[in-house]
Amino acid sequence: MAKRGSKTVFRSRDGSAIASNKASRQSNQIGPLNQNWPILPKLSSAQAMAVFSQMQFIERMSAANQKRLQLRQIERVVRHAHTTIPFYRHRIDGIEQIPVGELGESFLSSLPILTRSEIQAAGTRLQSTRPPAEHGRVYLQRTSGSTGKPIEVASTGLRKIISNAHTLRAYYWHKLDITQKFVSIRTAFKPGTEPKKASWSVIPWSGPSKRLDINLPISELFEQFIAENPAVVFSHPYTLMLLAERSRETGILPVKLSHAQSFGEALSPNIRQTLREVWNVPVIDSYSATEIGIIAHQCPDNEQLHIQVENVRVEVLDDNGNQCRPGTVGKVVITTLQNFASPLIRYEIGDYAEVGDNCTCGRTLPVLTRILGRHRNLCVLKNGERFFPEIQSHLKPFNHLRQFQAHQRSLEEIDLKVVADRPFTDDEKNEVQAIIQKKFHYPFRVNVIEVSDIPRAANGKFEEFKSDLQEARIDS
């Protein structure tokens, strides 16, 4: 140990500094001598850790037991919604006739699907008149809304605790070193709301955390990201890819980075590959929504997603409203289990997902193989067929292409906005059209439109493909 002014520095045998009194206090780590180790955490952190401990066992219990426990929790939510939320009073018809403890899957499946427009129209009628006091403070949560149509739900302190427990599960599964630095890149804090001290988990000796504004120009964001030099970065896949591409161009690497975590957009295999090539880091994907919280975390053994059954019941339904089998794709319908202030019961979130089979990792949590995107990301063909297009890998031969976004305007026409180092020649434009026609199996007219920038949505999300036709279908 050496003393420098008022600062006490603790050193390892080789002389390198391990921690100091001052640094420990500043980074929210353990004070070397004034506190017990491991620390007895404050109540909300201890509750999150206790929930996380239970989740360690839930994820490996038999699927039947897991389902039984989940069903009892759903019953609590549904009965609470029926008695205290005006919006649900008539939607949950017939529940009074079901004896307590006997609400079953068939009753749940008979409840109507809740749409985004219904949530918007319901307003405060979707909020409980008597949220349980033991669930803590009730506050309003507003989605950022990629479509410009945000929704607002009430949430509780309990949901925050459960959410922290799920965050711990992801860190634990992927063995992230939480003593290191964490950077999240998302919408900026509102002025004056940035916490003075931020650490990236409820574990008392977590390392520091920094939030960067996703809406900054990419060059500025990249500079800040490199300056922070984190061990883990958390952002939307597209933003991660832009940062990695910037690293490739400049040769400047985030040298301490060990993992990237993604959320908010469908993660394509191309983006995983780019981050692996440029930064040599794996991407850990997650599936979540502001109005719901966590829906699924990536398995530590493969790229599939495990549904977080303690927080949500997920149904993946085909066009006839039947449950999809493993290997098939359907609409995601969610029931929230922990929000008693504004529970969402059979909410059609607008995403499509592929159902997975039992996971080889041994966890019994159900599996989604991949999230494909939202209704508006589906390309519609004249014969009624719909599919999620993947364009990026096909445009790789155009080295001068920096950024693009495809926009289906009609059944015949696609606009392709491009940001490029030089203008596209007529031959190149024809080549792009030919590629899209071949890959989409339809003779679309492709308008290549050169622009200086393609802005992301207000919430920082970016869509590689969107269709006006699907947008029109949802609105109707």
Place this chain on the structure above:
Amino acid sequence: MFTQWMNSDLFQFYQLRQLENLMRFAGGNSNYLASRLKFLENLSVGGLYAEHLALVPVMNISELQKNSQKLIVRKRLPNHGKRRMVRVNKSKSPPVKLMFTGLLDSWREALTLRSLDWHGSDVSTACLRIDRKPDREKSASRRPWSILPWSGRLHVVQADRPAREQLEELVRINPGSLQTEPDILQDLMKQADLHGIKPENLKEIRCRGQSIDLELRELTEKTWGVSIIHEYFVEEVGLIAIQCPSHKGLHINSEFVFAEVLDEQDKPCSAGQTGRVVVTPIQNFQTPLIRYDTGHLAEVGKPCACGRTLPVLERILS
């Protein structure tokens, strides 16, 4: 949960700071301990290294029996919960009285959860414990066997009942987990083998004790198709080490106990060497046992391939 993957340098740093906290507290609140921890007077705050421990005399069981009252710190610690006296019976020697706290109870539960987690236990099944302590059968009935809310019932059978009766209870209760000690299990297995009895639901056998013979492990695997999970438990200390889920060695619960394995010259043994197990439970501030010789021998293991940075004891010898 997270400390098991922590960088080992950082882990050791925090563990030594906690050990120093304990020593300074003990030296400041007990004249007997102050005389054993004299070296602290010349040590700057935060300056304790593992090598300094050689300056503290090792305490064996007879010294503990003689001085246990002097070890107890009377000062009440606000965050350590309710205090209680515990009587520890050592074979062939008079019992020892120690003061335990509510905090230590929490540690016991936390380490039990760690063991259950590592070995993927299904706590929703029943558990049968064959216990040496008297009068446990009635008090334990209808109690869950872990703090997890969906835990199954704990059933207790006294170890002094004949093995044949213990086996009958095992068949009747049909538990998913059996908890006992190696010698009790040995007798039980003999009976089971003799009568060709196999408990249908049994998924795990947790053995708390010092050493587990290879023959006993093989016998349970052959007869019942169930593996033994070894937990190294010393009553006056707590759960010192738990068998790794990936191999037969044990990981020391280093957040709870500072363990040394010492050779005949009291020097720390390296991997592959066998020596005396000397422990300091770093969470018990009410009865600080500093460098307590458990009377057991252990072989030091290499860092484990499972990725956990907790130190390894390859095996415990009686």
